[in-house]
Amino acid sequence: MAAWRGVFALLSVSVALTFGSPLASFPEHLRADSRIVSGWEAEEAQFPYQLSMRMVNATGGVTACGATIIHSEWGLTAAHCTAGRISIVIRAGTVNVTRPGLIFETTNYINHPWYNEDFPTVVQPHDIGLLKFERVLKFNNFIQPIRIHNSADKNRNYEGHVMTATGWGRTWTGGSSPENMNWVYLLGVSHETCLEAFRWSPIIQPSTICAAYFNVTSQSTCQGDSGGGLTVVDDDGVISQVGVSSFVSGSGCHTPIPAGFVRPGHYHEWYLEVTGINFDWSHTTPEPETEPDSESSESDSESESDSSESDSSESSESEEDPESKPEPEAF
16 A cells, blocks of 8 residues: 555545555645646647536536547546546537537446446546547537547657646646646656656556656646546657546645556557447558537537535645655546
């Protein structure tokens, strides 16, 4: 259990378990604003694949996460965002959550079978899930799919590569949540560096990719960013999603400790099994077709309380000890 000290998950409460540890945590569990830390505000249509989610549990509690569009009928997110939720409200085609291009609801999600949904507040491997939109999205300048990283490069070392993370997560540990989407550059770190940073915790799997600050040590993902995308410009010049935001250091969002993401390239067989769509690709073959066959239906109306969303995603703040190493925490 000590090996897990310092990981903070992106949701709301940490629980000790076989996987769990204070070293890693979900960003949602860290008391902070729901926004990228030390990043920049996004412009309209800058990240058309990014989705905002509000998830409702059986007791009426509301939490916030992100997701990405991978197909006109499918999205990708973190399993801890959807586990135990009875309803998910999705906003698409927007940078400001108060002015979405499209709002709709789904109750249909499929989390990876190796993820234990009984413990969604504990940082776990395979923290990845699929969203079934139950409608067909019509693509435009503001709503577009992102290409999932291919299986051939699923374990590629991105040490030193510039990556981009997006979301409406908190802007600081213990901060507030912005209405406008934020984004930040991060630098990929090697698997060995990430293992060392988290004291060789078992949360750091081959299917984990880690990224740290770009030019300011406080740059990171934070509470509310879970499920959002980590992207790179691939060798062919096309943007590919190489990570799904999963956890940060238990010492806080604004520390120089790398944040943890799930590598979506590890799960292509599962995507095919669930969706019937082959999302895998190579640089010598065309990427899978993602254009919709029909137009989407009108967006539904939604009324939510911002205060209930922020209250449901708060947790106590952890102070950083420069002499101690972090443990993973869930958002």
